[in-house]
Amino acid sequence: MGHTQKKFGAFSGVFTPSILTILGVIMYMRLGWVVGQVGLYVAIGIILIAHVISVTTALSISSIATDKKIKSGGIYYMLSRSLGLPMGGAIGLTLFVGTALSIALYIVGFTESFLALDAIRDFLHLEASIDSIRIVGTAVIIFLVILAFISTSLAIKIQFFILAAIALSLVSIFVGLFLNGNSGTAIHYTPIQEHESFAFIFAIFFPAVTGFTAGVAMSGDLKNPKKDIPKGVIMSVVIGLIVYLSLAIGLAYFIDADSLVNDSNILLKIAW
Template identity: 35%
Template sequence: LGVEFGGVIAIFFYIAQAIAVTLYVIGFTEAVFSAVPDISLSFQAIATFTNMVVFACVFIGAGWTIKLQYGILAVMTLSCLSFFAGAAQTFSLETLNANLSANWTAKQSFFSVFALFFPAVTGIMAGVNMSGDLKNPSKSIPKGTFWAVGITAALYAGIAIFLAGASERAVLLGDTFVMKDMAWSGALIYAGVFCATLSSALGSMMGSPRILQAFARDNIFQKIKWFGAGSGASDEPRRAIVLTFFVAQIGIMAGDLDSIAPIITMFFLITYGTINLACFYEMISHNPSFRPTFKMHHWLVALLGAIGCLSVMVLINPLWATIAMILAAGMFYYIERSEILVQWGDLHSGLAFEQARKALLRLENEKFHPKN
């Protein structure tokens, strides 16, 4: 779609990933206060300390942080097993049937809850964020993404079913840590929540600086070129990591979980919608440079994805959706008016080439007339 759309996607995706660190750090801090209600430190103090720990882990290097994730995965697995084992003892079909209908409260609706839950499933781009660190990204990213989506979808569905079948509606509405009461070990649930939020915070703190680093190296904005520098043999984006830490810290000082989640949702949806739109145009234009090795794609899926993202944005919060689209349009206009010195080729050039190729091929079978 050109450097303008690419720039908008990069900026919005970086901001979404950076603010996501705030979301996960706040989630971790809320779990700490639930586990230790008499703690004397303030909420912001614990959240700030957690943000500093996440920053320090990622600043040391992605390799060390990725190894740490294996231990986190083990704890989360034990936590999930503890929940399912405990919830199975009180599970009943009668309770499940009673909780199947939505019965929304006055303050909530499907889309307000969707906005809160959506940031929990935005890790679909985690593999793409780390593509520069993968040995074979064209093979690893599709396979890893589908496995990750499949496993997490099954896990989320299983947790929702067991929660609905093992607890009364009033408890589910009022107790955000009801899982600890159902589980075989409440301590394992807290450990799982700690690890899940820290793992997600580490992932966003690793991924977002790499987005900024790659964008800075594209030389679209000379003012952010400084963030394109890498450190060490693994080209760690330490300058971008520092900026991401401060972006996350601003969010920690400014908001809470319920207010931050819908904002992140808007940034992610407009990013995913634009990516789907780009894929749609690439496929219908038959751009010669668009040759994905992953063959399971169709232009209709991409189009529906773009329309779906835009529609959900409006349904969640028309005001925030309008603000997000105005910001995107403003960034697009600014990049379009800027003097971009780099060229990679875009859809417009590819489309012109494809049209010229088709016209030349058609001339081979054309019957010429003296007037032509």
């Protein structure tokens, strides 16, 4: 039975859940705001600093994964075996709370974007209100809980469809930027006059780069954790960095600062 449970490789078990979390609600609804607030130069700085932290953490996790026998438990298991149970338990509890809060963040972000489509609201007979977000968000989380209880394998298969949808959405966004943008007539390099503090903006963006922990959490279901975790984690972080830098440059080059700051659904509207 232990053999049948370990059925996922680096791509399906680590990379896919990691990249889906990295390219999530922050990218779609807050990256434009970050670029609009501080301009391209500082936005690139924020992305690079965040990814330096992410890469060093990913390399540390990879080092632990290749050095020890990895079982179920993800980061908690790895830390508790490396730093001891007290430290592993303390960090594991923090990660548990952080994951629970991030789920709420992703669901609210998804629901806001979902209800931003007029056709969806008309079909569901809902308005663009906080109550509608609560209704749809509750339905989404119930569906996800049921899915998680049914089968890990089924959840992974569904993630492949979501990954394809994200890839298509990115293509649509970049094509839309070229077709519908302002053609670089007012490139937004520097911060707006009344912008938020660097620390505040960095705190808003930073959760975007922590998504690789989602793949590490699958450690108990991997065929070869010692190889799969380093490959999947590093690959997801690198691709996430490329996407964020490319998108930040595109937004600064083609979209004016006012639209970036004031419209959280600007990517939805600009997409082709």
